[in-house]
Amino acid sequence: MKLCMIGTGYVGLVSGVCFAELGNDVICVDKDVSKINKLKKSIIPIYEPGLEELIKKNYKAGRLKFSNNLPVSIDKSNIIFICVGTPTKKNKYEADLSQVYAAAKEISKCIKSFKIIINKSTVPVMTGDKVEQIILKKIKKKLFSVVSNPEFLREGEAIRDFIYPDRIVIGTSNKKSNKILKNLYSPLISKGARYINVSRRAAELIKYASNAFLATKITFINELANLCEKLNINVEDVSIGVGSDKRIGGRFLRAGPAYGGSCFPKDTRALVDTAKKSKTSLSVINTVINSNDKRSGLLLNRINYILKNKIKNKNITFLGVTFKANTDDMRESASLKMIPYLNKKGAKIKYYDPTGKKTEFDKFKNVQFKNNIKDACEMSDLIIIHTEWNEFKLIDLKKIVKKRNFIIYDMRNIYSTEKMEKQKIKYFGIGK
Numbered sequence: 538m539k540l541c542m543i544g545t546g547y548v549g550l551v552s553g554v555c556f557a558e559l560g561n562d563v564i565c566v567d568k569d570v571s572k573i574n575k576l577k578k579s580i581i582p583i584y585e586p587g588l589e590e591l592i593k594k595n596y597k598a599g600r601l602k603f604s605n606n607l608p609v610s611i612d613k614s615n616i617i618f619i620c621v622g623t624p625t626k627k628n629k630y631e632a633d634l635s636q637v638y639a640a641a642k643e644i645s646k647c648i649k650s651f652k653i654i655i656n657k658s659t660v661p662v663m664t665g666d667k668v669e670q671i672i673l674k675k676i677k678k679k680l681f682s683v684v685s686n687p688e689f690l691r692e693g694e695a696i697r698d699f700i701y702p703d704r705i706v707i708g709t710s711n712k713k714s715n716k717i718l719k720n721l722y723s724p725l726i727s728k729g730a731r732y733i734n735v736s737r738r739a740a741e742l743i744k745y746a747s748n749a750f751l752a753t754k755i756t757f758i759n760e761l762a763n764l765c766e767k768l769n770i771n772v773e774d775v776s777i778g779v780g781s782d783k784r785i786g787g788r789f790l791r792a793g794p795a796y797g798g799s800c801f802p803k804d805t806r807a808l809v810d811t812a813k814k815s816k817t818s819l820s821v822i823n824t825v826i827n828s829n830d831k832r833s834g835l836l837l838n839r840i841n842y843i844l845k846n847k848i849k850n851k852n853i854t855f856l857g858v859t860f861k862a863n864t865d866d867m868r869e870s871a872s873l874k875m876i877p878y879l880n881k882k883g884a885k886i887k888y889y890d891p892t893g894k895k896t897e898f899d900k901f902k903n904v905q906f907k908n909n910i911k912d913a914c915e916m917s918d919l920i921i922i923h924t925e926w927n928e929f930k931l932i933d934l935k936k937i938v939k940k941r942n943f944i945i946y947d948m949r950n951i952y953s954t955e956k957m958e959k960q961k962i963k964y965f966g967i968g969k
């Protein structure tokens with residue numbers, strides 16, 4: 538089929554190249570000329586394992602194209618995916634849908650034959666209705682259909698999550714569109730993905746509800762971890778015991794720092810905002826948001842305790858600063874709260890991240906990027922494992938750290954307490 542992806546961020550680029558990989562002709566469109574020119578030279582703006590090779594392969598095969606010209610791209614396509622950003626409005630809970638509405642308006646100027654317009658960006662319930670109204674101002678109803686098809690892609694695993702999804706959710710009551718989309722996704726359905734056709738609003742809510750539930754699961758285990766620290770219980774044992782119940786499941790039950798990223802914080806807030814506008818209270822999700830917002834403060838109190846309230850002039854190392862491993866994304870990363878706080882308390886901070894230096898810390902004079910683990914750790918009093926990169930799991934700390942009595946604060950529980958005790962390393966984990 539002939540597809541047009543509007544927006545070349547995580548969602549548009551990954552979905553576009555994967556659809557091309559499945560044999561479709563895909564045009565990825567973006568207003569940002571420099572971004573499109575770089576993509577034509579296979580210079581990829583995001584860190585996503587496996588993406589560059591897939592883009593090169595499909596671009597070379599002629600199935601994947603990049604363009605700034607939306608009218609021509611729409612004209613050449615049967616299915617138009619809106620994959621633009623829907624960030625949270627400044628200091629609010631509400632999602633900013635200006636890019637979605639702008640795309641809908643642009644699309645309404647270019648429709649000459651039947652098109653399926655798909656909201657793939659995460660959009661609040663009833664956004665599909667509003668997109669439909671915008672297009673109806675210019676185009677007759679029989680010439681288009683607006684569908685919700687939310688993505689469930691995790692950063693760092695996005696290609697695998699696209700090719701092997703648990704489910705494909707299609708929100709439409711239009712039989713023709715449903716048939717076409719079932720055909721588009723047939724290669725994934727034949728590999729075992731479940732195809733779920735629901736109303737457009739249900740599909741929009743399924744996306745938010747899924748992310749909100751995952752955020753709830755993580756917050757649940759994070760709060761249990763706080764209790765485990767008081768009762769000298771290992772939260773990992775509790776995760777295994779609880780997660781073995783098939784009704785609960787063991788995934789997303791790993792205690793850690795506050796959850797971050799471009800989705801959970803944004804989507805939980807947007808869902809609460811939707812409920813508020815519908816005069817309904819989602820008290821559980823509200824509690825999750827508040828608990829997660831407080832988590833970095835809790836972990837900073839623990840650092841105070843670990844350093845016996847002597848943070849000033851202490852050498853503290855962060856191994857990893859992004860919101861999780863296998864991504865370069867700093868959005869809502871817990872380090873964005875923790876490092877400035879420790880810097881303000883007079884700590885001398887070094888950090889190493891496999892995805893490189895972060896501009897977010899440039900303004901702090903006592904926060905230094907080191908481009909290898911040894912330089913980041915050798916003079917440390919406290920080494921904080923902030924993200925669970927594989928390369929952090931086998932470090933011989935005794936060998937590289939020169940300071941005696943250095944301490945490890947393992948916020949991802951990548952090390953075992955027993956091993957640390959054997960090596961006589963002072964070790965603190967999360968929930969143990």
Ligand code: UDX
Nearest residue numbers: 688689690691692789790791793796797798800860861
């Ligand atoms: C999430 C959803 O998983 C994905 O389905 C949706 O499409 C987009 O949002 P993403 O934000 O990329 O994906 O990352 P994810 O792997 O879900 O992690 C989100 C946050 O939860 C990270 O901060 C991560 O460190 C944290 N997390 C995840 C935990 O603390 N514990 C866990 O067990 C899992």
